Amino acid sequence: MSDFLRTYLVVAIFGGLGVMLVGVFVMLGAALRPNHPTAERRLTYESGVDATGDMWSQSNIRYYVFALLFVMFDVEAVFIFPWATRLEAYGTFGLVEMAIFIFILVLGLAYAWRKGVLRWI
Amino acid sequence: MLDLLAQLPQATFDRPPIDWHALAPELVLLGFGVLVTLVDIVFLERGRAMVSALAGVGLLATVVPLLTLWNEVDTASPRVLFDGAYVVDRYSLVMKIVFVLVGYVVILLSTNYIAEGDYWESEYYGLLLSSIMGMVVMASARDLISIFVALELLSIPAYLLAAWRKRDPRGNEAGIKYYLMGVFASAVMLYGMSLLYGVTGSTLLTDIAVAVADAPQFDAAIALGIVFVVVGFAFKISAVPFHHWAPDTYEGAPTPVAGFLAVASKAAGFVALMNLVFVAFPDRHDVYQPLIWVMAVLSMTVGNLLALRQTNMVRLLAYSGVAQTGFMLAPLTVAGDPGVSDLALSTTVNYLAIYAAMNLGAFAVVIALARKTGSAEIDDLKGAFQYAPGLTVAMTVFLFSLAGIPPIGGWFAKFNVFRSLAGAETTWAYILAVIVAVNSVIALYYYASVARKMWADEAPDGNLAPVHVPPSLVAALAITVAVTLVFGFFPGTVGDFTDVSLLASP
Numbered sequence: 020m021s022d023f024l025r026t027y028l029v030v031a032i033f034g035g036l037g038v039m040l041v042g043v044f045v046m047l048g049a050a051l052r053p054n055h056p057t058a059e060r061r062l063t064y065e066s067g068v069d070a071t072g073d074m075w076s077q078s079n080i081r082y083y084v085f086a087l088l089f090v091m092f093d094v095e096a097v098f099i100f101p102w103a104t105r106l107e108a109y110g111t112f113g114l115v116e117m118a119i120f121i122f123i124l125v126l127g128l129a130y131a132w133r134k135g136v137l138r139w140i
Numbered sequence: 141m142l143d144l145l146a147q148l149p150q151a152t153f154d155r156p157p158i159d160w161h162a163l164a165p166e167l168v169l170l171g172f173g174v175l176v177t178l179v180d181i182v183f184l185e186r187g188r189a190m191v192s193a194l195a196g197v198g199l200l201a202t203v204v205p206l207l208t209l210w211n212e213v214d215t216a217s218p219r220v221l222f223d224g225a226y227v228v229d230r231y232s233l234v235m236k237i238v239f240v241l242v243g244y245v246v247i248l249l250s251t252n253y254i255a256e257g258d259y260w261e262s263e264y265y266g267l268l269l270s271s272i273m274g275m276v277v278m279a280s281a282r283d284l285i286s287i288f289v290a291l292e293l294l295s296i297p298a299y300l301l302a303a304w305r306k307r308d309p310r311g312n313e314a315g316i317k318y319y320l321m322g323v324f325a326s327a328v329m330l331y332g333m334s335l336l337y338g339v340t341g342s343t344l345l346t347d348i349a350v351a352v353a354d355a356p357q358f359d360a361a362i363a364l365g366i367v368f369v370v371v372g373f374a375f376k377i378s379a380v381p382f383h384h385w386a387p388d389t390y391e392g393a394p395t396p397v398a399g400f401l402a403v404a405s406k407a408a409g410f411v412a413l414m415n416l417v418f419v420a421f422p423d424r425h426d427v428y429q430p431l432i433w434v435m436a437v438l439s440m441t442v443g444n445l446l447a448l449r450q451t452n453m454v455r456l457l458a459y460s461g462v463a464q465t466g467f468m469l470a471p472l473t474v475a476g477d478p479g480v481s482d483l484a485l486s487t488t489v490n491y492l493a494i495y496a497a498m499n500l501g502a503f504a505v506v507i508a509l510a511r512k513t514g515s516a517e518i519d520d521l522k523g524a525f526q527y528a529p530g531l532t533v534a535m536t537v538f539l540f541s542l543a544g545i546p547p548i549g550g551w552f553a554k555f556n557v558f559r560s561l562a563g564a565e566t567t568w569a570y571i572l573a574v575i576v577a578v579n580s581v582i583a584l585y586y587y588a589s590v591a592r593k594m595w596a597d598e599a600p601d602g603n604l605a606p607v608h609v610p611p612s613l614v615a616a617l618a619i620t621v622a623v624t625l626v627f628g629f630f631p632g633t634v635g636d637f638t639d640v641s642l643l644a645s646p
Binding site: 026027029033105108109110112113133 | 152363426
């Protein structure tokens with residue numbers, strides 16, 4: 020077999036295995052698990068409490084916005100902690116660098132504040 | 141942990157040398173991006189009138205450092221930054237200028253469209269600038285990590301822009317489809333990158349080139365890595381079979397954004413692909429060439445055949461863009477041939493520059509005519525000559541250029557494709573050249589049928605009131621028509637810029 024075909028045979032086998040594995044595991048699960056459907060078993064499990072409403076429950080978009088703002092500060096912290104331990108070595112260069120970084124992040128916060136996102140009605 | 145921290149201060153820190161001039165274009169773009177956001181924060185609604193002009197000025201200001209760099213940088217002396225992860229050579233400068241000018245034309249297209257619709261305006265331009273910045277970074281990225289960062293920087297704003305018509309379900313479909321496909325592509329690509337990194341132990345493209353050239357024991361992993369990385373970018377350039385998102389996304393997105401995705405985003409994908417093919421895998425053409433060959437043939441054929449059946453102009457442009465992707469991929473199928481390697485690179489760069497002008501122009505005409513007809517259906521373009529002769533002539537120029545009719549821009553691009561394919565002198569390249577020729581004929585049919593409807597048919601409702609074309613659209617049309625014609629009549633102008641050996645050899 021030519022080199023060219025052998026190279027792609029690897030890719031084909033790899034892709035085929037990927038698809039097959041998913042299929043096998045799904046079927047394996049279906050074959051092995053006991054199946055005794057009763058009305059109670061079909062209920063959605065929600066911490067032992069009877070489920071209310073249907074699946075299509077909507078949550079307030081504000082949680083999402085606050086989560087995003089949280090991520091902003093979280094990322095900031097991830098970078099600031101290691102930077103702070105080495106600030107003496109970095110000197111003025113490091114200070115200016117971090118100031119620019121924080122400025123751009125604060126810009127995002129200022130944007131959210133001006134657009135009224137921070138108000139919880 | 142504390143012991144570890146105690147040891148840290150003993151190591152001294154040397155400030156890395158930073159070539160500010162080489163980074164100036166990115167810094168100018170970043171500055172204007174910040175400025176646009178600041179204007180929005182300070183003035184809120186009162187700033188709306190300013191932001192589009194400000195973003196336009198920002199892009200034009202970015203051209204200045206690009207031109208000064210052009211004089212200083214040549215093939216022999218590329219600016220290498222960050223230990224080789226970021227290289228400014230003439231090839232990257234050409235692509236940066238293309239990205240920035242495309243961005244400028246997109247802003248011209250957007251000015252009235254966004255201001256007159258029910259859209260968020262300041263955010264639009266801020267996101268557009270950051271997406272363009274990602275593309276500008278991509279042109280210089282020579283490291284898997286900087287390529288990935290650039291890719292995300294250009295993609296994430298584009299996902300948001302695609303969904304900008306948020307009150308229209310089709311706008312939402314456009315955004316979600318583009319986002320899911322983009323994330324999927326990123327995942328596939330990252331997997332490929334992780335394999336390459338695992339085998340080579342480096343993220344630097346030049347190191348990867350050395351390591352993958354001769355490593356028989358890792359052949360399988362290298363092949364998988366290369367295939368997955370190329371497939372990841374195939375989504376970005378909407379090559380068949382990874383093109384499904386393109387028509388729906390272009391149709392649902394605001395038309396200027398569709399133009400942006402069709403031109404700039406595609407060009408960014410090509411730049412990344414070329415960086416990888418020419419810098420990281422130059423000696424593994426046995427792996428990537430067959431893959432790109434198949435994608436090129438499929439993209440041309442499937443794109444053209446589907447374009448024949450479209451009734452919506454934006455969808456037609458989407459499928460024609462898929463077909464054009466095939467034409468642009470064709471030279472990369474001979475990229476590993478030492479005799480035509482340089483020609484293949486300059487052909488693709490060349491094609492990207494010409495394609496940017498002609499395709500954006502076509503979108504500009506669609507936007508201008510939609511101001512009157514309110515739709516992008518091809519049947520609504522009927523009889524456009526009767527009430528908008530100028531737009532009809534411009535559209536004819538763009539359509540014939542896309543079809544590759546001499547002496548308009550597109551023919552030179554296609555001519556170069558044939559030149560590099562014929563230069564390779566292999567059977568597969570000749571076969572591909574024949575397929576390119578057949579597909580050019582198919583493409584001419586649907587481009588010409590649109591032109592025929594605009595010239596010969598009667599306006600559907602007999603409404604012959606002239607179209608009011610705002611000045612920014614006129615400027616965009618003038619730029620794109622001029623560039624398309626100049627590239628066609630004087631191919632030397634573009635040839636000089638995109639000529640051989642642009643890529644700095646490592």
